[in-house]
Amino acid sequence: MEPVYKNPKTLIDTPTHYCPGCGHGIIHRLIAEIIDDLDIRGKTIGLAPVGCAVLAYNYLDIDMCEAAHGRPPAVATGIKRVHPDKIVFSYQGDGDLAAIGMAEIIHTASRSENITVIFVNNAVYGMTNGQMAPTTLLNQRTLTTPQGRNEKYDGYPIRICELLATIDGSRFLARTSITSPKNIIKTKQLLEKGFKSQIEEKGFSLIEILSPCPVYWRMNPNDAMKFIDDNMTTTFPLGIFKDWESQN
Amino acid sequence: MSTEKNQKLLLTGNEAAAEAAIMAGCRFYYGYPITPQNEILTHMATRMPQVGGTCIQVESELAAINMVHGSAAAGARTMTSSSSPGISLKQEGISYLAGSELPCVIVNVQRGGPGLGDISPSQADYFQAVKGGGHGDYHTIVLAPSSVQETADLVFDAFDLADCYRNPVMILGDAQLGQMMEPVVFNKKQNPNLYKKPWALTGANGRRKNVIKSFYPVKGELEEFNAKLQKKYRQIEAEEVRYEEINTKKADIVIVAYGTCARICKEIVKIGEKLNIKIGIIRPITLWPFPCDIIRRVSERVQAILTVEMSAGQMVEDVRLSVSGRCPVHFYGRTGGGIPSPKEILEKILEIIPIKEKVTCAT
Ligand SMILES: Cc1ncc(C[n+]2csc(CCOP(=O)(O)OP(=O)(O)O)c2C)c(N)n1
Numbered sequence: 001m002e003p004v005y006k007n008p009k010t011l012i013d014t015p016t017h018y019c020p021g022c023g024h025g026i027i028h029r030l031i032a033e034i035i036d037d038l039d040i041r042g043k044t045i046g047l048a049p050v051g052c053a054v055l056a057y058n059y060l061d062i063d064m065c066e067a068a069h070g071r072p073p074a075v076a077t078g079i080k081r082v083h084p085d086k087i088v089f090s091y092q093g094d095g096d097l098a099a100i101g102m103a104e105i106i107h108t109a110s111r112s113e114n115i116t117v118i119f120v121n122n123a124v125y126g127m128t129n130g131q132m133a134p135t136t137l138l139n140q141r142t143l144t145t146p147q148g149r150n151e152k153y154d155g156y157p158i159r160i161c162e163l164l165a166t167i168d169g170s171r172f173l174a175r176t177s178i179t180s181p182k183n184i185i186k187t188k189q190l191l192e193k194g195f196k197s198q199i200e201e202k203g204f205s206l207i208e209i210l211s212p213c214p215v216y217w218r219m220n221p222n223d224a225m226k227f228i229d230d231n232m233t234t235t236f237p238l239g240i241f242k243d244w245e246s247q248n
Numbered sequence: 249m250s251t252e253k254n255q256k257l258l259l260t261g262n263e264a265a266a267e268a269a270i271m272a273g274c275r276f277y278y279g280y281p282i283t284p285q286n287e288i289l290t291h292m293a294t295r296m297p298q299v300g301g302t303c304i305q306v307e308s309e310l311a312a313i314n315m316v317h318g319s320a321a322a323g324a325r326t327m328t329s330s331s332s333p334g335i336s337l338k339q340e341g342i343s344y345l346a347g348s349e350l351p352c353v354i355v356n357v358q359r360g361g362p363g364l365g366d367i368s369p370s371q372a373d374y375f376q377a378v379k380g381g382g383h384g385d386y387h388t389i390v391l392a393p394s395s396v397q398e399t400a401d402l403v404f405d406a407f408d409l410a411d412c413y414r415n416p417v418m419i420l421g422d423a424q425l426g427q428m429m430e431p432v433v434f435n436k437k438q439n440p441n442l443y444k445k446p447w448a449l450t451g452a453n454g455r456r457k458n459v460i461k462s463f464y465p466v467k468g469e470l471e472e473f474n475a476k477l478q479k480k481y482r483q484i485e486a487e488e489v490r491y492e493e494i495n496t497k498k499a500d501i502v503i504v505a506y507g508t509c510a511r512i513c514k515e516i517v518k519i520g521e522k523l524n525i526k527i528g529i530i531r532p533i534t535l536w537p538f539p540c541d542i543i544r545r546v547s548e549r550v551q552a553i554l555t556v557e558m559s560a561g562q563m564v565e566d567v568r569l570s571v572s573g574r575c576p577v578h579f580y581g582r583t584g585g586g587i588p589s590p591k592e593i594l595e596k597i598l599e600i601i602p603i604k605e606k607v608t609c610a611t
Contacts, residue, residue: 041452041453042452042453042454043453044451045322045449045450045451048461054463055463057457057459057461061457062451062452062453062457062459062460063316063449063450063451063458063459064449064459064460064461065318065321065449065459065460065461066344066348066459066461066462066463067314067317068314068317068340068341068344068458071310071314071317071341073310073312073320074306074310074311074312074315074317074318075314075315075317075318076318077304077311077315077318078276078314078315078316078317078318078319078320078321078322078326079278079319079321079322079449080277080318080322081302081304081315081318081319082276082318082319082322082324083322083449083450086450086451087269087451091393103308103311104306104307104311104314106307107306107307107311111304130606135298153460157325168575178535205335217289
């Protein structure tokens with residue numbers, strides 16, 4: 001009998017360190033599936049962030065590099081300039097990309113660096129135990145917004161896709177979620193489009209994935225998925241914000 | 249510009265540093281403007297495209313050092329340059345490079361501090377260069393040129409040292425060395441010995457994956473890794489110390505000075521002869537590893553050692569450690585763009601060495 005569902009070759013068969021209900025595992029698997037589907041395992045180089053996904057290189061069977069907190073786009077640039085024929089992607093959380101690494105992501109987009117960024121927006125700092133992130137929703141409680149995020153005191157959430165869409169160098173920008181099988185399939189299609197944009201040398205691509213963090217949202221995994229659908233998507237609407245294909 | 253082997257060119261230290269990097273096979277340079285090292289970036293912007301290389305004017309020193317991290321991880325020869333405030337910003341990145349054992353070259357054309365300071369010559373970054381500079385137990389190899397020619401030669405050597413030890417190498421110059429023009433010949437071997445880098449990230453085609461990282465979360469692993477680093481540092485200390493020694497054999501007093509200060513001190517040796525004071529000089533060329541042994545040996549036979557720096561006294565601490573009380577160690581320094589003059593240094597020497605006949609100094 002031919003198995004219809006198996007582990008992707010690029011995904012190392014080992015338990016992850018992620019918390020129950022975390023989205024990182026699903027997203028890792030999607031990346032591994034795409035690398036297998038496109039048959040690019042031998043020419044892909046990934047960047048692991050400082051954040052919950054710091055050990056991504058333990059789960060993906062490809063060449064990978066660590067980057068200091070916020071700097072994956074710069075490190076990816078340094079790699080891509082040496083190996084323009086390789087597929088280079090960075091994997092980043094919202095603290096990494098939208099707080100400490102904001103300058104790097106904007107300038108990497110403005111150079112239209114031919115890399116793919118996978119931006120995991122879980123609206124919180126996971127690794128450091130759940131502080132406010134730049135993407136924390138208004139009224140959302142975190143360790144550092146114990147009464148809920150208050151715009152007067154804590155400022156507003158930042159929308160990365162919309163922000164980067166103002167930059168000419170951004171060639172493919174999409175926001176998606178992984179709250180249902182349908183959304184996971186959609187996410188895979190968008191990720192694949194990101195990798196293909198790079199293969200076809202279209203320039204900078206970024207896929208933002210709304211991803212659950214049940215532990216630091218203090219919810220059960222089902223409620224966390226519902227929170228994304230009901231609350232996160234109103235601040236962070238899903239969709240495609242830039243597409244080289246439809247812009248000729 | 250194109251450089252032929254053995255062709256004599258009139259260049260600033262900054263231009264010589266940039267050109268030497270290209271001669272050494274560096275094809276990936278990342279920089280952010282800051283005086284007094286702007287000529288490195290502008291030279292690279294013109295030259296890199298001519299040799300099929302990459303020069304990116306980046307958004308910050310953080311981006312620059314992290315792009316260096318990427319290109320080094322990808323197996324290429326790569327460099328960044330800056331001046332003191334920019335080097336402070338790069339320090340986190342340098343720590344990551346050391347912790348990931350990545351080879352690269354960082355040029356620091358020092359200016360006065362602290363803070364924004366000024367743009368004039370200084371040696372006040374000695375501590376942040378030789379003591380690691382960023383977090384954690386690590387060292388960068390630090391090379392201190394004292395002429396434009398030596399800048400070119402040391403930049404060239406820096407790439408070999410970096411590759412040989414898989415370690416960042418810093419060139420510690422200053423505004424004076426970076427800005428002044430001198431004749432320079434690029435007479436080092438044209439084909440740099442590019443070391444094989446089986447650890448580099450090239451895509452795991454037909455081999456097991458490579459991972460470049462500095463993170464060791466499993467208890468015990470980080471200590472083991474640190475032990476490995478320390479072993480490497482001991483080897484570098486044993487094999488890579490470089491210094492210049494002038495007139496130390498029969499010296500009454502020996503000056504320890506590097507870079508621009510060493511140049512100035514050389515003028516005093518002759519004046520000393522006229523005054524019947526035998527002055528010797530030890531000029532560290534590697535600031536890390538520091539030439540402790542020669543300083544210790546010399547300290548056993550001289551009346552005193554004088555350290556001269558364009559700082560409030562930084563290298564003097566390493567001189568004192570090397571001497572360990574075997575003779576008095578004195579210090580003369582200027583800060584904030586002040587450059588010690590031969591006259592000032594000589595006056596300091598006359599304070600230290602009791603000469604039979606009181607001679608007034610007229611230089
Ligand atoms: C320079 C620096 N500052 C702070 C930290 C501590 N730190 C580690 S991970 C992290 C936040 C990560 O949050 P995010 O990027 O949202 O990723 P997540 O953990 O939620 O996946 C912080 C602040 C660090 N390692 N380095």
